[in-house]
Amino acid sequence: MRALICDDFGGVESLRVGDLPDPEVKPGTVLVRVASAVANFADTLMVSGRYQLKPEPPFAPGYELAGVVVEAGEGTGFSPGDRVCGFTPYGAMAELALLPAESCDLLPGVVGFDEAATLPGTYGTSYHALVDRADLQADETLLVLGAAGGVGLAAVQIGKALGAKVVAAVSSDAKEELARTSGADEVIRYDREELRAGIDRVTGGHGVDVVFDPVGGEATEAALRSTRWNGRLLVIGFAAGDIPSIPLNLPLLKGNAVLGVFWGRFTNEEPMKAMDNRTRILEMAANKMIVPQVGHRFTLDEGAVALRMVAEREAVGRVVVKP
Numbered sequence: 001m002r003a004l005i006c007d008d009f010g011g012v013e014s015l016r017v018g019d020l021p022d023p024e025v026k027p028g029t030v031l032v033r034v035a036s037a038v039a040n041f042a043d044t045l046m047v048s049g050r051y052q053l054k055p056e057p058p059f060a061p062g063y064e065l066a067g068v069v070v071e072a073g074e075g076t077g078f079s080p081g082d083r084v085c086g087f088t089p090y091g092a093m094a095e096l097a098l099l100p101a102e103s104c105d106l107l108p109g110v111v112g113f114d115e116a117a118t119l120p121g122t123y124g125t126s127y128h129a130l131v132d133r134a135d136l137q138a139d140e141t142l143l144v145l146g147a148a149g150g151v152g153l154a155a156v157q158i159g160k161a162l163g164a165k166v167v168a169a170v171s172s173d174a175k176e177e178l179a180r181t182s183g184a185d186e187v188i189r190y191d192r193e194e195l196r197a198g199i200d201r202v203t204g205g206h207g208v209d210v211v212f213d214p215v216g217g218e219a220t221e222a223a224l225r226s227t228r229w230n231g232r233l234l235v236i237g238f239a240a241g242d243i244p245s246i247p248l249n250l251p252l253l254k255g256n257a258v259l260g261v262f263w264g265r266f267t268n269e270e271p272m273k274a275m276d277n278r279t280r281i282l283e284m285a286a287n288k289m290i291v292p293q294v295g296h297r298f299t300l301d302e303g304a305v306a307l308r309m310v311a312e313r314e315a316v317g318r319v320v321v322k323p
């Protein structure tokens with residue numbers, strides 16, 4: 001099968017398109033012809049050797065996808081021709097991907113492949129963060145950093161679906177528009193305004209209840225300083241590059257909780273709960289309570305361009321690769 005191939009952890013620039021052996025179907029696994037694979041920030045880290053998981057090269061990057069079942073192993077409950085979305089640690093940017101059946105879900109007819117590809121991991125992460133970790137309530141205010149990025153925009157939409165007031169922090173006109181059309185109540189342009197001043201402005205000085213932080217760097221402490229009593233900081237990732245250090249007097253003074261979020265490990269440690277979450281996410285997508293925004297589509301040959309766009313902060317909406 002054709003695939004985008006990482007040979008040497010040389011980063012996005014050293015990826016090539018070539019042939020890898022077709023995966024072999026075993027009991028409990030499902031072979032999927034990939035229609036769409038998402039280009040995620042974590043994939044850019046993985047092909048550079050900077051991610052928690054370092055697969056043995058050569059391998060194809062990509063951890064969430066949608067497509068059609070071509071062969072279903074014994075005991076999976078799937079059949080050839082089923083439209084599915086699913087996740088795998090890597091291997092999605094290829095013509096074929098092998099998934100454990102428990103990482104695979106049937107797609108509601110109304111959800112297209114490009115949108116569906118982003119549901120398992122991207123929406124899965126934001127749902128797990130806001131519901132399981134932060135227990136976000138309908139009368140609370142949610143601040144989302146990197147709000148037009150993958151997990152950020154999913155958090156904006158899920159936060160709205162849960163009834164919260166959503167404040168989106170973004171860095172450009174195009175990202176502001178995407179956050180607003182996805183339901184953000186307020187927008188802070190942190191390229192133009194200091195983050196804390198923006199939070200004061202949109203909350204009348206009261207601060208926010210929950211911070212969803214996939215960005216890291218200086219933004220983390222500024223956001224934490226702008227939380228209310230009982231505020232929660234969701235540690236999602238560090239797209240800005242720097243892993244921040246937090247003075248622990250800050251959470252002490254406001255009864256704050258700092259909550260780590262690791263969706264991949266959550267799916268291993270609590271598989272039944274993760275499956276329930278995916279069922280709820282698919283229902284929300286079928287009912288248009290959440291609407292994944294795909295901004296850029298690339299062929300497999302352009303896979304490295306897709307990942308570079310994500311690494312360089314240029315993506316507005318999700319980026320998908322279509323093998």
Ligand SMILES: NC(=O)c1ccc[n+]([C@@H]2O[C@H](COP(=O)([O-])OP(=O)(O)OC[C@H]3O[C@@H](n4cnc5c(N)ncnc54)[C@H](OP(=O)(O)O)[C@@H]3O)[C@@H](O)[C@H]2O)c1
Pocket residue numbers: 040041042121122125145146147148149150151152169170171172175214215235236237238239240241261262263264310311312313315
């Ligand atoms: N913990 C988990 O389980 C989990 C799951 C999925 C993803 N993640 C992590 O969450 C982070 C975001 O992932 P994603 O897929 O949503 O990425 P993404 O689509 O690229 O979005 C990241 C956002 O971060 C902002 N950003 C700020 N500084 C940046 C920089 N120097 N380079 C790139 N972006 C920058 C950008 O928004 P502005 O330009 O508006 O600032 C961008 O839209 C990554 O670190 C990823 O590894 C964690």
